Amino acid sequence: MSAQVPVAAYLILAAVLFSIGVAAFLIKRNLITIFMSIELMLNAVNLTFVAFAHMWHQVSGQIFVFFVMVVAAAEAAVGLAIIIAIFRTRETLNVDSIDLMKS
Amino acid sequence: MQLALFIIFGALAVAGALNLLLQRHPINSALSLVVVMMSLAVLYWSLGAEFLAAAQVIVYSGAIMVFFVFVIMLLNAGEEERTKGSRAAYIVGFPGAAAIFCLLSFVFLSERHAFRSSNVGGYLNNITSNISEISSVLFTKLLLPFEVTSVLILVAILGAVVLARKEQ
Structure with missing residues (x-):
């Protein structure tokens, strides 16, 4: 009845999203946007987990995605607090200007 | 579809x-x-x-x-x-x-x-649906990791409050 989509198609879509996330992580100069591209990469990996969980008819992959979501929420809270602290001391969000440890 | x-x-x-x-x-x-x-x-x-x-x-x-x-x-x-x-x-x-x-x-x-x-x-x-299956695994076999994540969230909240607080 319904057309079948191979699992490899979902994996390729996840690879596309992950690569765009890597490109955004390397190219973007704004600290918040870099943080958002990390979230994009986490989402791409979650998609592969769900695709494999569907392929093997197991719920373990979906439970793993649940834990990844929890860790991503904790990471976002701490990371954005660090960004606020950086902005308060250095008055900028450009990663090229935040080079205190380099000089 | x-x-x-x-x-x-x-x-x-x-x-x-x-x-x-x-x-x-x-x-x-x-x-x-x-x-x-x-x-x-x-x-x-x-x-x-x-x-x-x-x-x-x-x-x-x-x-x-x-x-x-x-x-x-x-x-x-x-x-x-x-x-x-x-x-x-x-x-x-x-x-x-x-x-x-x-x-x-x-x-x-x-x-x-x-x-x-x-x-x-x-x-x-x-x-x-498989929601019941997920919940039964999550609350029996993986109960300890599930509870540990709540501690993780609590620590993250405390860390965010400490980091974002204005220093006197």
Whole structure:
């Protein structure tokens, strides 16, 4: 009845999203946007987990995605607090200007 | 129906991700990331993960992205300016991302005979969902990790409060 989509198609879509996330992580100069591209990469990996969980008819992959979501929420809270602290001391969000440890 | 869902929302997710990459203003990037997460929620639903689709909408696009937008507005982040470092990042970034994509798709496509075609109708047409199965595993076999994540969230809240507090 319904057309079948191979699992490899979902994996390729996840690879596309992950690569765009890597490109955004390397190219973007704004600290918040870099943080958002990390979230994009986490989402791409979650998609592969769900695709494999569907392929093997197991719920373990979906439970793993649940834990990844929890860790991503904790990471976002701490990371954005660090960004606020950086902005308060250095008055900028450009990663090229935040080079205190380099000089 | 699965194929239509995959094509429409997969294209929407890729378009949102590209928009995140190409927009200069962080608030535009944040809103396109919301588009990516909503379309991924539809893809999760089409893969039989109804609970994760709901959690994706509530946790990711509902909580985390609202938090991002709050911080962008709080810090009054403007458009990013081009610097010397950004040219070097363009030179490194695009070939690096292309290399990672080539590697991943090579592995996936060379192993694709090991993957069966995903029979999506199985979950979508079934009367029972797998939410009860998830909850029974989560609250019996994985009860300790589940409780530890609540401690993790508590520590993250404390850390965020300590880090973002104004020093006297």
